Amino acid sequence: xxxxxxxxxxxxxxxxxxxxxxxxxxxxxxxxxxxxxxxxxxxxxxxxxxxxxxxxxxxxxxxxxxxxxxxxxxxxxxxxxxxxxxxxxxxxxxxxxxxxxxxxxxxxxxxxxxxxxxxxxxxxxxxxxxxxxxxxxxxxxxxxxxxxxxxxxxxxxxxxxxxxxxxxxxxxxxxxxxxxxxxxxxxxx
Numbered sequence: 001x002x003x004x005x006x007x008x009x010x011x012x013x014x015x016x017x018x019x020x021x022x023x024x025x026x027x028x029x030x031x032x033x034x035x036x037x038x039x040x041x042x043x044x045x046x047x048x049x050x051x052x053x054x055x056x057x058x059x060x061x062x063x064x065x066x067x068x069x070x071x072x073x074x075x076x077x078x079x080x081x082x083x084x085x086x087x088x089x090x091x092x093x094x095x096x097x098x099x100x101x102x103x104x105x106x107x108x109x110x111x112x113x114x115x116x117x118x119x120x121x122x123x124x125x126x127x128x129x130x131x132x133x134x135x136x137x138x139x140x141x142x143x144x145x146x147x148x149x150x151x152x153x154x155x156x157x158x159x160x161x162x163x164x165x166x167x168x169x170x171x172x173x174x175x176x177x178x179x180x181x182x183x184x185x186x187x188x189x
Contacts, residue, residue: 005135006143006176012036018131026095027107030088031124035141037085039163042124042138043117044070051102053081053089060086060093066164077164146174151181 007015019028034040034048047070053061061081068076081089105114115123121138128136142163149159160171 002135003173003176004137004139004143005133006147007133007136007140011131011133011136012144015128015131015133015136019127022127024110026092028123028127030092031107031120032127032141033085033088035124035138036144037082037088038079039142039145040066040079041072041142042121043072045107046070046115046117046120048106049102050100050104050106053106054093054102056102060089062086071164073164073166075164077161079162143174143176146171147176150175 015032016029019025019032022028031045034045035042040048044066047067052064052067055061063078063080066077066079068074071077107115107120109115109119124138125136128140133140146159146163149162150156156168156171160168163171163174165171
């Protein structure tokens with residue numbers, strides 16, 4: 001089976017420009033940011049609750065727990081929210097004028113219901129297509145996240161833990177290698 005395409009920086013910017021033109025731009029942008037900046041699976045994103053992102057007093061968490069009930073394999077894991085992602089969550093909060101409880105779904109459909117993983121997957125794939133990114137799927141953000149960490153020199157064991165993988169070989173399969181990366185690598189010599 002062919003792996004999901006890992007976007008380049010210009011492609012990621014193009015995707016966000018397309019997303020900005022959609023009816024529910026802030027919601028859609030946050031879905032992609034959760035995928036790219038936290039490495040979350042589409043099923044995990046669909047299952048997030050407001051309380052997964054916010055403390056009781058309303059502050060945005062610096063780390064969250066992906067609950068076993070929404071995690072692949074039924075194993076919860078800790079996900080750290082970097083400053084950029086925390087800013088995106090704040091941006092989404094400010095755009096959402098509804099009073100939401102901590103137990104409410106974080107992202108909702110036009111019908112104000114929680115996304116199913118399949119529906120969110122279809123939405124993301126449709127937006128990748130609208131941006132002209134053939135081969136990109138709802139799993140592209142997760143591969144982007146893992147590849148970016150690997151290219152930044154983060155150890156495979158740390159990446160494996162952040163991704164929630166049980167085996168290092170799984171993590172290694174996610175890392176994309178392109179010609180520009182190979183060229184940069186040999187420049188270290």
